[in-house]
Amino acid sequence: MLSLALIACASKQLKLEDECVYSPQKTQFAFWSNVAEQMEVRIYEQSDDVQCTKVVPLTKGENDFWTATVKGDLVGKYYTVRSFQNGEWAPEAPGIFAKAVSINGQRAAIIDMNATNPEGWENDVRPAMPDMTDIVVYETHMRDYTMSPNSGIEHKGKFLGMVEKPAINHLKELGITHLQILPMFDYGSIDETTLEKNRYNWGYDPVNYNAPEGGYSSDPADPACRIREAKMMIQAMHANGIRVIMDVVYNHTYDVMGCALGRVVPQYFYRLNEDGTYANGSGCGNETASDHEMMRQFMVESVCYWAREYHVDGFRFDLMGIHDQETMNAIRAALDEIDPTILTYGEGWAAMSPAYPYEDLAMKQWTYKMPRVGAFSDDIRNALIGSPFDHERGFASGNGACKQALMNGLVGCIGFEDPNGQLGAEPLCWSGEPMQHVSYITCHDNYCLRDRIAVSAAEESEATQLRMNKLAQTAVLVSQGMSFIYGGEELFRTKLGIDNSYQSPDSINIIPWENQIAYADLYEYYCQLIAIRRAHKGFRLGCAEAVKEHVEFIPTDNEHLIIYRIKNLEGIDSAKSLLVLLNGGPEEATVAMPAAEGNYVVLAYDGEANAAGLDFASHEQETVKPYSATIIAEYPQPEE
Numbered sequence: 001m002l003s004l005a006l007i008a009c010a011s012k013q014l015k016l017e018d019e020c021v022y023s024p025q026k027t028q029f030a031f032w033s034n035v036a037e038q039m040e041v042r043i044y045e046q047s048d049d050v051q052c053t054k055v056v057p058l059t060k061g062e063n064d065f066w067t068a069t070v071k072g073d074l075v076g077k078y079y080t081v082r083s084f085q086n087g088e089w090a091p092e093a094p095g096i097f098a099k100a101v102s103i104n105g106q107r108a109a110i111i112d113m114n115a116t117n118p119e120g121w122e123n124d125v126r127p128a129m130p131d132m133t134d135i136v137v138y139e140t141h142m143r144d145y146t147m148s149p150n151s152g153i154e155h156k157g158k159f160l161g162m163v164e165k166p167a168i169n170h171l172k173e174l175g176i177t178h179l180q181i182l183p184m185f186d187y188g189s190i191d192e193t194t195l196e197k198n199r200y201n202w203g204y205d206p207v208n209y210n211a212p213e214g215g216y217s218s219d220p221a222d223p224a225c226r227i228r229e230a231k232m233m234i235q236a237m238h239a240n241g242i243r244v245i246m247d248v249v250y251n252h253t254y255d256v257m258g259c260a261l262g263r264v265v266p267q268y269f270y271r272l273n274e275d276g277t278y279a280n281g282s283g284c285g286n287e288t289a290s291d292h293e294m295m296r297q298f299m300v301e302s303v304c305y306w307a308r309e310y311h312v313d314g315f316r317f318d319l320m321g322i323h324d325q326e327t328m329n330a331i332r333a334a335l336d337e338i339d340p341t342i343l344t345y346g347e348g349w350a351a352m353s354p355a356y357p358y359e360d361l362a363m364k365q366w367t368y369k370m371p372r373v374g375a376f377s378d379d380i381r382n383a384l385i386g387s388p389f390d391h392e393r394g395f396a397s398g399n400g401a402c403k404q405a406l407m408n409g410l411v412g413c414i415g416f417e418d419p420n421g422q423l424g425a426e427p428l429c430w431s432g433e434p435m436q437h438v439s440y441i442t443c444h445d446n447y448c449l450r451d452r453i454a455v456s457a458a459e460e461s462e463a464t465q466l467r468m469n470k471l472a473q474t475a476v477l478v479s480q481g482m483s484f485i486y487g488g489e490e491l492f493r494t495k496l497g498i499d500n501s502y503q504s505p506d507s508i509n510i511i512p513w514e515n516q517i518a519y520a521d522l523y524e525y526y527c528q529l530i531a532i533r534r535a536h537k538g539f540r541l542g543c544a545e546a547v548k549e550h551v552e553f554i555p556t557d558n559e560h561l562i563i564y565r566i567k568n569l570e571g572i573d574s575a576k577s578l579l580v581l582l583n584g585g586p587e588e589a590t591v592a593m594p595a596a597e598g599n600y601v602v603l604a605y606d607g608e609a610n611a612a613g614l615d616f617a618s619h620e621q622e623t624v625k626p627y628s629a630t631i632i633a634e635y636p637q638p639e640e
Contacts, residue, residue, distance in 0.1 A: 014065045016294070017301045019097040020079065022110055027074045029081075030067045031058065031095055032294060033265045036083035039066040042092060044078040047102030047109070047221070053077070078107040083264060093263035094208060096298065099305075100223040101211045103193060105186040108208075109223035113309065116227040118235055126313050127241045129177070129341045133435060133540035136477075136530055137245065138176040139443055140487030140511070142184070142216055143200060147506045150513040157198075159184075159216045159229040163236040166513075171242055174490060175530040178343065179237055180245040180316055182444060184230060186211045188254035189503070192220035200509060202444060202502040203247075204318060205254040205284070209302055234311055243313035245343060246306055250290070250299050251322040251350075252282035261288070269295045271355040281322045283351030290323040291356060299327060300334045307338050317346025320375070321363040322354045328362045328370050345374030345438050345482070348430075368432035374482060376438045379428060380409025384472045386456050388446035388499070393456045395584040396472035396627070400559030403584075407553055410564055412437035412480040414544045422553035433544050437481030441472050442489060447499045449473075449489045455497070466492070467627040470525055470607050471584065474629040477529045478539050478564070478580050480547050490526035491515040521607070528609035532631065535611050538566040538573040546572075554594070560585025561624065565594065575633040583624040592621050596634045604631035 014030050021028040029041050039060075042052040058066035058081075080092035094101055098108035129135075146153045146161035155161035162168075162181075171179060183203030190201055192214040203213065212230040214220030234244045256262035256278060261269040271279040271289045281287040289295050306312040315331075317323065328344070335342045348364025359366070364375040378387075383405035385394040395402040408416070408428040414437070415429025431437045442449045449472065453465045460468075469492070477483050488511040495501050495508050516523050533539050541547050550572075554563035562582040569576055576598050583589050593600065600617035606625040608614060617632045624630045 014063065014067070015301055016097045016298050017305055019095040020099070020108065020110060022075065022112060024073045024075070026069050026071045027110055028067070028069045029056070029058065029079075030065050031081050031264065032063075032065050033083050034064045034268065035085050035265060036060075036066065038084035040082060041068060042080050042082065043070070043074065044080075044107060047078050047107055074110045075112055077110050078102055079110060080107050081264060085266075090266065091257065091263050093260040096260040096264055096269075097210055097301070098208050098260065099210050099309075100227060101186055101208050101214075102223060103214060103221045104191065105188075105208045105211065105214070111224050111227075113227070116224045116231065118228055118232045121231060121235060124235045124238055124311055126311065126339065126341065127238055127243055129243070131542075132341065133537070133542040134177055134534060135343070135435075135482050136176045136533065137178045137180050137482070137484045138171060138174065138487055139180040139182070139484065141182040141202060141444065141509065143506060144509045144511050145487060148510045148513050151511075152513070155218070157216070158218060159212075159226075159233040160218060162233045168236060168240050168242070172240055174527055175534065176242070176485070178243045178245050178314060180247060180314075183247050183249055184213055184216060185209050185248070186213050188258065190215045195220070198506060200503055200505055204249050204502070206249050206252075207254050207259055209248075209250070210305055231310055238311065245314035245316055246312045247316045247318060248303065249318040250302070251288055251317075251319040252284045252286050253288070256286055268292060269298070273355060279355035281350040281352050281354030282319055287322050287350075287354055290327040291360075296327045296330060299323075300330050303331055304334050304338060307335060307342055313341075314343030314345075317344070317362075319350050320346030321348050321350040321361050323362045324356060324360050325362050325366060325369055326360075328373050332370070332373055343374075344372065345376070345436075348375035349378075365430045367430050367436050371432060372436070374436040374438050375431070376440060376443070376484075377409055377413060377481060379405055379413055380437075380439050380476070380479065380481070381441050383409055384441050384475055385449070385452050388452070391456050394472070395560075395582075396475065397453055397457045397468045398560070398584060398586060398627075400585065403559055403562060406475065406582075407562060407564070409437070409439065409481070410475065410479045410562075411547050411551055412439075412544070414547060416548060416551070418553050420553055420555050422555060431481075433542070434480035434547055435482050435542055437479075438484050439476045439479040439481035440484035440486070441476055442486040443484070444486065445500070447497075448486065448493055448495050450492050450494045451497050451499070464627060466519075466522060467607060470522065471582065471627050471629055473526065474529060474604065474631070475582060477533045478629075478631065480539070480541055480551070483533065485526075487511060490523050492519040492522055525607065525609050528611055529604070531611035532603050532609060536573050536575060536578060536633065538569045538575060538578045541566075541572075556591075558585070558589055560587075561589045561591070563591060575635055577634040579632040579634070581622065581624040581630040581632075583626060583628055586626050588626060589624045590621055591624065593617070593619055598634045598636045601633050601635055602630065603633055604629055606630075
């Protein structure tokens, strides 16, 4: 029998994270509600029991927290909470901060979190990041990355699959610094009792924000298993010098009344329209209210919990434009107290119009108001390959009209006033610093790069489309922003023309590992591009003032040609200057070389790249082949 003591928790300032605090002697419960007339915790022996073992009334205390302490060892049991309001009991739900859950997340589990730590967890540390401009992010979905029969991975579609050598070795060989995982919290679209059906989903349908998704564990019925294996995945990445970024989706829930946020405190955590209906800035039927005090506190506590408990190294915010700026700045400040090198960035837009003043939202155009919070640059994306909402070409596929937009992206959209006047009278300005500008051309959304180029340049040969692919990724990796690559682009992945594969089968979404041989030239080019970027600080100056001091665009009348130069790099880079020639047209271009005192060394030319150098370059002029990039480093003359 359980011994029950209806006493308030200790007088410390309670947090939402204190929902269930376990020890072998007692378990303390604390739930927040500003509308409940009564609240109770219901304890179950098994996750699927129809009847609960005990009903524990909660006592209302300070700051609208309802608390109780149950004596005895409750480990292995399950709980739900429900509230009485407006004359009736709301449906049961896991608490809003449930950290361990039953299969399909229907009930919260009482576990000893210390027992979920893998061996050596106390020694796990974030890989060193002495220079934040080193960052190269690689985004993937765990099923995409591990399900291919050619992957060499045993635990397909699982946290443990990401731990295996083939998975980690590819990332190490590529040279990335950060792995961004699509949502790995508990989400609603996958039935964890029927995983043999291999249903696929990206996971942007949150149910329990603070517990891992059971579908990625080897035993979804064991609440501790998913936690332990998620930690093992992060630990393995850390041991191999790779940091892990978590994709978080605080902007909406799977539904309202199917989620604890909606059941425990109806309406409070969501924005409402004037007529009382749920606002829908997410396009998914609801939008959360980050501007409400406790939703803001929930988001801050949640990211800090993942950073502390799971050692997560960064957070990518889905539809960040739904959140308010004050909340994003509060998150950044809280993470700084844990580790200032933890990344924060997101989508600076919403799916539809949020029910909140536009000028106060975390939209891309206000990024400069959120120091050290980054935003994806649809400017550089659209300039390089065209908008995902039409079939027009971009600069990399022959559209010279995109030239000026691309130049703005190359310098991080910092309002760069080019000394040679190449960016016009009003250059794009939405980031305060270039590292707030996430330079990318593709992510999980919309077409992958191969398919996007195939759609807009269908009449071109595969060989030409490969040249366009390389050119587009070159621009990303020589830009002053933070570089981001969608997993599988280095292997010329295709989704067979499907531009929204969020629930397409594995056959559409898997990364084709066999292409590492079939398209070995492309793969090697990506590896060398990353090596070139990481070898040359000039491509990642990291500071707006430094970009304005060292960067120039050399004038040219060719609408398909960009001549991008980073100069006077003594004391910053091993090179005195760096010259990037981007040719987005079908004809070869010839460029007169700037005067130089040192040796010009070609790092990339006509679809080949080598961080150690391909050849010496002429001091007179250089050619740029169609749809390609030439990268040249000027090194000091060796001393005699």
